[in-house]
Amino acid sequence: MIHLAHISPNHISEIVSQRPLETHIGEQCQWLTELNPAALSQAKQQGARFALLGINEDIGPRANLGRGGSGPGFLACLKQLLNWQANDFFQAEQLLIVGEINLSIPVGSAEGLRRQLPLLDETVSHVTQQLLRAGLEPIIIGGGHNNAFGLIDALYQVTSLPVTAVNLDPHSDFRPTEGRHSGNGFSYAAQSGALGQYQILGLHEHKNSHASLQQLAQFNGRFHSYQAIWQRRQLSLTDAIADIIEHLHQGAPLALELDVDAINDMPSSAMTCAGVPLADACYYLYRFGRECQPRYCHLAEAAPSCHPAGFEAGMRHSGQALAELVMSYIQGRLSHLLPR
Template identity: 50%
Template sequence: MLQIMTPASLGKLFSTRDGETKLGQQVQLLGNFEVETDNLKSSLAEAKSRGAQFVVLGISEDAGPRANLGRGGSTTAFSAAMSQFLNLQSNRYLHGKECIVLGNIEPMQLDESATTEQLRQATADLDEQVIAVVAQILAAELEPIVIGGGHNNAYGLLMAVKSQYNQAAAAVNLDPHSDFRPREGRHSGNGFSYAAANGALDYYHVLGLHELKNSEATLEQLSLFGGHWHSFQQIWVRREITLAEALKQIAKQVNQTHLPVALEIDVDAIAKMPSSASTFAGVPLLDACYYINYIAKHCNTAYLHIAEAAPQCHEAGEMAGNRDVGQSVSELIYAYIQAKKPAQY
């Protein structure tokens, strides 16, 4: 169910200070808090007329990662991110009115006793909610910035793009895993393979794919689809190609498809980021920001999806996880906005 952000809820996420204006004081909310999912378009269009370009949407779930036999904890990424992002300054670089903080999709949570089959059914049910909400955002000609939940939600986002534009998408994904696992029931490891099978994904490039974190069967399936990748080892270990060179190649290939571009990042690609599959051998946060900024600037991106952040998985506890996830995701969000709406210095 979509929980629309209210002024009261928003006010709990940031603090004011004399002589300063925070983003939380400037972002837009929908006026009708009882708006139904199927009637979002008109409310969003009204906000667009007031200068909105981006719609920040949370997804509070961890059924997808758990259905993939991973750790939970990705239910609080949105609130952690907003607690940091909304406390940033409103100034000449970003006013805030460009962003609608729409709210949060909150499916029914399953406890630890849930079976794999129940988790996969819950993930499939969530797909339909994601498609319904994101399709309305795209129909209003706004750009979704989707935060939280597992990478399973890439499927719903890609299906929403297909629904709105009547064509498949080209996806670029910074991720050590291709998430192109067999279609064995919905989970966080097969969002892209399901999207491909359902005609929502026509071109797919994985940046930072870890050479030993993808099964041979998955790599073979990705190859048969015609998928492309630069491995983590190629760029950050063996230094066979620079990140800048890889991004230039990706943008050129993606633009030749003339398809809307899905910009994806699984934060478990980032070193020491709290997530279902966190790693010490990962991409620096600043490189992840550069990736988002470059692709958003040079390609026709339809949305940004920041998946898998899990504050509860931080080694120092959830409070530290909220801080690290919040700061990191805020930088990723701004990297996207900066590319799509250059600041007026």
């Protein structure tokens, strides 16, 4: 069963701590209690710009024959981000906490899980369309990277233009369209016509099948590999980002994607010890937020239970990293307003 769960005002105190002479983001941000045009319009009139939406599911990675655990990322992020300070660097009323799309399905076969995913795609697209139509910028956290398909579809439906996607990810997620899972969100989006251009930063040369790379090439997808930037140092991260920006389709709506399994030692279904530094992932989001006009930002695949020290350590680690990523994106979007 799929539903959008809002956070009750009665439960805010369980997430946000209070201290004398301090004001936290969670005490000044806005909280949505009902998803409808009137409520979204009111929030926007009260200063909301960014809509924080969670997706609590792990069937996409499991349908891809991977590990589960990507459900609690949104809650992990809230527990950190909303306890940061509301100060001159961020006016917290600009942040609207929408709630979390919840999907819970017992362990089953990969084929059975894949049959469930189209309904999740529809729900993700429907909710995101409402946020986009209200003039808000969604920041989506949690769940598998399969949800990129629903998000790209939402942006396509709202703009009626093929979407350009930029993705920091060791995997292309351009596997054959043999059934929905976390490894083919972008190939399904391309097949549907919603995705018009695709560029990948940090693609790992040894973690993508020949079939995926061939299909990506046929789509004219572009990438700068992890090995070229961080291992062989053939070009800098700054130059790689500049090249991606230079090749963006002009006038196309931009989807900004990040799979946290790109980040070194980040708890995820495909956790790696040879990944991108968190600071570089933050720079990626800041730079695109500052220089381009993304319509949404998607942070996928955080899996606290995959932390080697256990779930609680994973919640702290994931939450801190996700909060840094969210704020890096927001500061990029608001760079012209930051104190100097």
